[in-house]
Amino acid sequence: MTRPLVLTLGEPAGVGPEIVAAAWRARSADMLPFAVIGDAALLEAQGIAVADVFTPGEAAQHFERALPVIHRALPAPVTVGLPDPVNAPSVADGIEEAVSFALSGEASGLVTAPIAKAPMYASGFRFPGHTEFIAELTADAPYAGTRGPVMMLTARDLRACLVTIHVALDQVPELVTAERVARTARVVHESLKRDFAIARPRLAMAALNPHAGEGGALGLQEIETLIPVAEQLRGEGIDITDPRPADTLFHDDARATYDAAICMYHDQALIPVKTLDFWGGVNVSLGLPVIRTSPDHGTGFDIAGKGIARPDSLIAAVRLASEMAAARAAR
Numbered sequence: 088m089t090r091p092l093v094l095t096l097g098e099p100a101g102v103g104p105e106i107v108a109a110a111w112r113a114r115s116a117d118m119l120p121f122a123v124i125g126d127a128a129l130l131e132a133q134g135i136a137v138a139d140v141f142t143p144g145e146a147a148q149h150f151e152r153a154l155p156v157i158h159r160a161l162p163a164p165v166t167v168g169l170p171d172p173v174n175a176p177s178v179a180d181g182i183e184e185a186v187s188f189a190l191s192g193e194a195s196g197l198v199t200a201p202i203a204k205a206p207m208y209a210s211g212f213r214f215p216g217h218t219e220f221i222a223e224l225t226a227d228a229p230y231a232g233t234r235g236p237v238m239m240l241t242a243r244d245l246r247a248c249l250v251t252i253h254v255a256l257d258q259v260p261e262l263v264t265a266e267r268v269a270r271t272a273r274v275v276h277e278s279l280k281r282d283f284a285i286a287r288p289r290l291a292m293a294a295l296n297p298h299a300g301e302g303g304a305l306g307l308q309e310i311e312t313l314i315p316v317a318e319q320l321r322g323e324g325i326d327i328t329d330p331r332p333a334d335t336l337f338h339d340d341a342r343a344t345y346d347a348a349i350c351m352y353h354d355q356a357l358i359p360v361k362t363l364d365f366w367g368g369v370n371v372s373l374g375l376p377v378i379r380t381s382p383d384h385g386t387g388f389d390i391a392g393k394g395i396a397r398p399d400s401l402i403a404a405v406r407l408a409s410e411m412a413a414a415r416a417a418r
């Protein structure tokens with residue numbers, strides 16, 4: 088039987104509590120039941136019934152009538168829209184606890200509500216985001232496959248996967264190495280088979296430079312790095328294209344030619360994803376021993392507490408984690 092999911096509440100002063108409550112209100116047959124790690128008072132304040140539980144395994148028995156919560160009180164009161172770094176260590180602890188439930192098998196996977204990066208960094212959090220933190224927390228767990236983490240964003244029929252994640256643009260060219268591109272492609276190829284049940288994944292590689300480098304006139308990374316690595320990957324049996332100009336890779340007809348795009352930097356992947364479907368996009372961490380999904384938006388401090396935050400992306404993240412858990416269980 089597939090176990091429930093575990094959710095983290097994320098930044099308590101952001102939209103997390105209201106979208107988590109809304110996701111529970113929208114519970115449906117295509118979602119696994121879930122338990123939330125966080126401050127129960129913030130969820131009760133959303134006008135829903137909550138049930139105190141100790142593990143995600145207890146979620147299913149309560150889920151229909153109340154949102155199961157693994158209560159973790161915050162050290163400082165929450166002012167909506169104003170993150171307090173004093174609460175940041177509890178946010179990180181919640182993610183760590185969720186990962187341990189997923190590693191122990193008590194949860195099928197985790198779905199994380201957004202964190203605010205700046206207050207986390209101010210409190211000493213030393214990871215760029217969830218993705219790298221979860222990779223570190225799971226580094227010693229057994230895993231049969233190429234290790235990530237690889238960040239993938241999905242929206243409608245687009246899956247965009249990142250070779251570099253949260254780095255300044257001027258650092259991107261030196262980080263686009265053959266090793267990084269190859270590892271990203273291998274992780275994506277394996278994950279599309281294992282987690283998305285795609286038997287023969289087709290990958291499209293995005294070029295780094297305009298016009299895929301214009302034969303070297305607009306940059307040499309395609310000739311020196313990307314074309315050779317694409318050839319090497321095809322030699323391993325991975326169906327991947329040579330680098331394609333990124334400006335023509337994401338329109339409707341182009342998307343039909345591949346199952347995932349390998350993108351060289353953050354905005355190359357996230358702009359098409361968020362343009363295509365800002366409300367329904369999902370962030371997925373690939374190449375880890377645990378399943379992890381997340382909404383593609385952030386903490387929405389400008390709208391938190393106003394009752395207008397849309398839960399669609401979190402709901403899509405819960406659905407996708409449920410599908411991935413089913414795909415892994417069926418193998």
Ligand SMILES: NC(=O)C1=CN([C@@H]2O[C@H](COP(=O)(O)OP(=O)(O)OC[C@H]3O[C@@H](n4cnc5c(N)ncnc54)[C@H](O)[C@@H]3O)[C@@H](O)[C@H]2O)C=CC1
Nearest residue numbers: 201202203204205381383384385386387388389390396397
């Ligand atoms: N997975 C995660 O933990 C992520 C965290 N962040 C963090 O979020 C914080 C704020 O980042 P921003 O760049 O301002 O992005 P943001 O996504 O929080 O906000 C961008 C715009 O989208 C709107 N928006 C966001 N979520 C919405 C929702 N559920 N319904 C309706 N409108 C929504 C906001 O009101 C704002 O106008 C930062 O600290 C950033 O690091 C950002 C992206 C992902």
Ligand SMILES: NCC(=O)COP(=O)(O)O
Nearest residue numbers: 215216217218219370381
């Ligand atoms: N821009 C995507 C983002 O910030 C999500 O990062 P992560 O917390 O999922 O690693």
